[in-house]
Amino acid sequence: MAYSDKVLDHYNNPRNVGSMDKTSPDVGTGMVGAPECGDVMKLQVKVNPLTGIIEDAKFKTFGCGSAIASSSLATEMLKGKTVDEALEIKNTLIVNELSLPPVKIHCSVLAEDAIKAAITDYKSKKQQDANKSETVNA
Amino acid sequence: MKLPIYLDNHATTPLDPRVLDAMLPYFTEHFGNAASRNHSFGWEAEEAVEKGRRQVANLIGANAKEIIFTSGATESNNLALKGVAQMYAERGNHIITAASEHKAVLDTCKHLEKEGCRVTYLPLQADGLIDLQMLKESFTDKTILVSIMYANNEIGVIQPIREIGRMCKERKVLFHTDAVQAAGKVPVNVIEDNIDLASISGHKLYGPKGVGALYVRRKNPRVQLTAQMDGGGHERGMRSGTLNVTGIVGLGEACELAQNEMAEESGRLRAMRDSLKDRIMTELDEVFINGSWEHRLPHNLNISFAYVEGESMLMGINDIAVSSGSACTSATLEPSYVLKALGLGDDLAHSSIRFGIGRFNTQEEVDYVAGRMVEVVKKLRELSPLYEMAKEGVDLTKVQWTAH
Numbered sequence: 001m002a003y004s005d006k007v008l009d010h011y012n013n014p015r016n017v018g019s020m021d022k023t024s025p026d027v028g029t030g031m032v033g034a035p036e037c038g039d040v041m042k043l044q045v046k047v048n049p050l051t052g053i054i055e056d057a058k059f060k061t062f063g064c065g066s067a068i069a070s071s072s073l074a075t076e077m078l079k080g081k082t083v084d085e086a087l088e089i090k091n092t093l094i095v096n097e098l099s100l101p102p103v104k105i106h107c108s109v110l111a112e113d114a115i116k117a118a119i120t121d122y123k124s125k126k127q128q129d130a131n132k133s134e135t136v137n138a
Numbered sequence: 139m140k141l142p143i144y145l146d147n148h149a150t151t152p153l154d155p156r157v158l159d160a161m162l163p164y165f166t167e168h169f170g171n172a173a174s175r176n177h178s179f180g181w182e183a184e185e186a187v188e189k190g191r192r193q194v195a196n197l198i199g200a201n202a203k204e205i206i207f208t209s210g211a212t213e214s215n216n217l218a219l220k221g222v223a224q225m226y227a228e229r230g231n232h233i234i235t236a237a238s239e240h241k242a243v244l245d246t247c248k249h250l251e252k253e254g255c256r257v258t259y260l261p262l263q264a265d266g267l268i269d270l271q272m273l274k275e276s277f278t279d280k281t282i283l284v285s286i287m288y289a290n291n292e293i294g295v296i297q298p299i300r301e302i303g304r305m306c307k308e309r310k311v312l313f314h315t316d317a318v319q320a321a322g323k324v325p326v327n328v329i330e331d332n333i334d335l336a337s338i339s340g341h342k343l344y345g346p347k348g349v350g351a352l353y354v355r356r357k358n359p360r361v362q363l364t365a366q367m368d369g370g371g372h373e374r375g376m377r378s379g380t381l382n383v384t385g386i387v388g389l390g391e392a393c394e395l396a397q398n399e400m401a402e403e404s405g406r407l408r409a410m411r412d413s414l415k416d417r418i419m420t421e422l423d424e425v426f427i428n429g430s431w432e433h434r435l436p437h438n439l440n441i442s443f444a445y446v447e448g449e450s451m452l453m454g455i456n457d458i459a460v461s462s463g464s465a466c467t468s469a470t471l472e473p474s475y476v477l478k479a480l481g482l483g484d485d486l487a488h489s490s491i492r493f494g495i496g497r498f499n500t501q502e503e504v505d506y507v508a509g510r511m512v513e514v515v516k517k518l519r520e521l522s523p524l525y526e527m528a529k530e531g532v533d534l535t536k537v538q539w540t541a542h
Contacts, residue, residue: 003453008453011450011453011454014521017520017521019526031523031540032540033539033540034539034540035483035484035485035488035524035534035539036483036484036485036488036539037484038447038464038465038466038473038484038485038488039447040523040524040539041523042523060521060522060523060526061521061522061523062445062446062447062521062522062523062524062525063447063450064447064449064450064453064464064466065449065450065453067447067450068450068521113540
């Protein structure tokens with residue numbers, strides 16, 4: 001199977017590889033997939049608490065080249081978006097951008113799931129903080 | 139050194155130029171039908187076929203009359219299993235085979251099950267060998283055939299063929315072996331190994347594709363088969379169809395070369411294979427050899443590189459041709475059933491690479507491959523959340539994954 005140039009580009013020069021402190025209140029972490037299925041994506045967003053804008057995104061992926069490319073592209077898409085805008089990112093956008101063949105669509109689905117998981121994690125942290133401060137104020 | 143490098147010699151091998159030279163005249167000048175009995179064109183073709191038959195027979199210690207030419211090992215396996223099951227149906231209907239057999243055997247067994255046969259699929263031990271005690275206990279008074287491959291195409295593990303053959307002989311059960319990966323690579327002797335039927339393929343031993351052979355024992359016992367292809371009664375009535383003269387000439391020549399050069403070649407390939415293994419194991423942590431190291435083809439190496447996925451490795455070494463047990467590289471989207479039969483977790487099956495070193499590989503190529511493998515695995519581990527977690531001391535088996 002031939003890979004698209006964009007998949008090759010992301011595979012050869014993955015963007016935003018790395019990890020951020022998952023205990024930080026401004027960092028949301030999503031980990032999806034399973035080793036026995038052949039792919040695991042970890043995606044992290046760092047959100048500016050004042051503006052709600054994603055200032056940084058990082059990923060690490062165990063999986064095929066298309067899975068690596070999908071998560072690399074996802075981090076690029078996330079930067080500069082608000083958390084609510086990030087939730088609007090659909091897997092089809094990744095499919096089109098990377099010209100993924102049908103057998104690789106699940107890689108894009110996984111990337112969408114990873115985005116949602118990271119944002120959800122961030123939001124639940126915020127919620128907990130809010131709850132805490134309410135308790136304190138009360 | 140020329141790129142890309144071919145290191146997938148279990149899938150197929152390049153045709154040896156000496157084999158091609160032997161074949162060429164039979165495409166043009168000597169084009170006769172080996173079954174034409176009344177003119178020199180036919181006689182020449184027949185002579186070439188009979189020479190090929192002797193060459194194949196010599197490689198495995200058989201008599202030329204015991205060689206049936208086929209279109210390849212898939213046909214040989216089909217003919218052996220279906221031919222025996224149908225011919226000996228009155229004697230019994232039970233077949234014993236192993237979980238790690240090639241699909242040409244496993245799917246044929248599935249087919250026979252639908253026709254009323256009972257099949258026992260022996261599991262593998264962790265080293266890839268079958269358990270002889272379990273085989274012993276699997277025989278019933280209905281057992282007519284045991285089919286166990288000589289050497290495995292993925293992990294290169296060589297089964298205790300001689301012992302299996304002896305156990306079958308004692309019980310008067312026929313013994314078939316798929317010898318595709320072993321013939322021409324390690325000594326195979328149908329007499330000493332007590333083999334009754336053996337499948338051979340041309341293109342796995344530097345011969346042409348589209349030709350193979352089935353050894354069918356003629357004495358002690360005389361094995362009979364029900365033909366699966368009806369027609370002109372070629373090949374002692376067991377396999378009708380005009381003989382593939384060029385293919386047979388090529389297969390024969392390939393067998394003769396393999397026989398003459400096996401001792402030298404297996405030592406040379408083993409040294410290259412060992413150097414590849416040593417360098418990978420020295421420069422990388424968390425790599426695991428799949429299958430017994432001791433009972434193994436000299437040119438096979440099958441390694442799992444933990445925490446990196448097979449297809450992504452193949453993508454990183456796109457100037458090297460090897461195979462992976464990863465689901466992403468298979469038509470079925472399932473990881474290798476052979477590796478799973480070893481009891482390997484799916485994660486390590488996804489992380490496996492099979493190297494098959496061949497006659498035309500050089501040490502320079504193997505050194506290059508070793509270097510590239512180390513490089514790509516290190517790079518991908520930098521990308522791997524699993525490697526990171528493992529390094530942090532997280533027990534990956536205890537993590538709640540979201541299977542999809």
